[in-house]
Amino acid sequence: MTWNGEELDIDAYLARLGHTGKTEPDLETLRTLHREHVAAIPFENLDMMLGRPVPLDLPALQDKLLRRRRGGYCYEQNLLFAAALERIGFDVAGLGARVRAGATSTRAVSHMLLKVEVDGEAWHCDTGFGADGLLEPIPLQGGVEMQQGEWRFSLHEEDADDGVMVLRTWRPGDGWFDLYAYTQERRLPVDYVVMNHYTSTHPRSSFIRRPVLQKAGSEVRRRLVGDLLTLTRPDGTADERSVPVGELMDVLDREFGIELDAEDSAELIRVHYAGA
Template sequence: MLDLESYLRRIEWVGPLAPDLATLTGLIQAHLCAIPFENLDVLLGRRISLDLGDIQRKLIGGRRGGYCFEQATLFDAVLQAIGFRTSCHLARVVLAAPRHLSSRTHLFVLVDLPEGRFVADPGFGGPAARGPVLLADIGASPATGTNHWFSFADGAWVLHGRDGATETELWVTELATDYPIDADVSNHFVSTHPASIFTTAIMMNRFTPDGRVSVMNRNVTLWRAGESQTWELADRRALRHLLAERFGIDLPEVESLTASGIPDWS
């Protein structure tokens, strides 16, 4: 059973809890700033459970982060407890591979509101939208100022993202009827298969009110007020320090973490 009060304290939410667009927008923004995207448990050889109780113990009680299957499962439970009408769906991430080579390994939440259907996507990491995205066929690139939008083609919805002047297709979904067992299967692949990037690379992201901090293996990028700063982690002790300083996570175990995708750090 969801402990809604503990979740709200975790994301420091003190606003209203009406099942409306304003509340949905505020909750996503607060969630993204409070609960990081990270895959450290996979690299530490730990099983990723999608049981709601286990997710709460990790992301809320343990003040950890997680990836899409954990984050979307938790956020969906929160929205339903407030009174939103929701469903969870799988998508194919197409950032690095075309649709026909991408498996359905991303989970997001679809929310039905009087204004339309909106995608809430708290577990997509750095490319994620910082608010709900209307599921409507915008088609061509919209006006400057909109960083995420959808188009519809060949029976599927395509999420687009804009980063500066660069526009990218992020993920694709047919909005199939997905059950928890479907998420379990995809989660098992993501967290155990040697071909999954989650089993070979460190990936972390945390949003801040004026930017975000992202980690890909040893590379750290800090965005603040439209400017970026990058540096390289020297070793695992530097990773532990970064976790505490930028992500609010105290995890001594990372000093023995291995990741085969990091040169000279295996």
């Protein structure tokens, strides 16, 4: 098995999601698990802030995201999701994307997403893009538009010759906003190990300089970047405020469902808040 699905504690995974329905390799199950995963497991980079490596082997992912009820970023999220889907019986392929999200130059392939086949149809799945990410799978075909909760998404075929697809979200007043671009070239777990090493250790990586926590929701998108907490609504309005050191742990728990122990809390505050 490509994603080591046979090693997954499927009961622990389903319990983490709060899943009580059926688990058949059909579209209803795929949609439900995707939605529940995004709702239950937040996007976060706190281990990098704590000076720790980000292992991608399944035992480590299960320990962190299931047993300790932490979150993770794209590789952690989608590798766990891929293992669960494989265990249930889905045909799952890994893909790689170039994140755009307002970038003015071409970025390296550094984001993981999944292609899942159901009854002969391909679906674009991604539980690890954070606040702007999909809530549910979207059909993997150009020209598709989809409403998910209060948000709109589309897949645009940008270059038919090279097979470049672009996932976009709608922003009131601005129109379609490119999230990332990708092709259907299959990636293997070892490819993500290389991507993960760069993203979690390179001095230019945006993930090693400040805390980044995100959570997509049907009515609000939550972000904590550094000490700035932003809640964005579908009409484009947003509430922003700085989070003082004394409120950090409460915000992690209340907004993102993350509880750190006393030692990790103290270390996070030490490395992030100068003079704290």
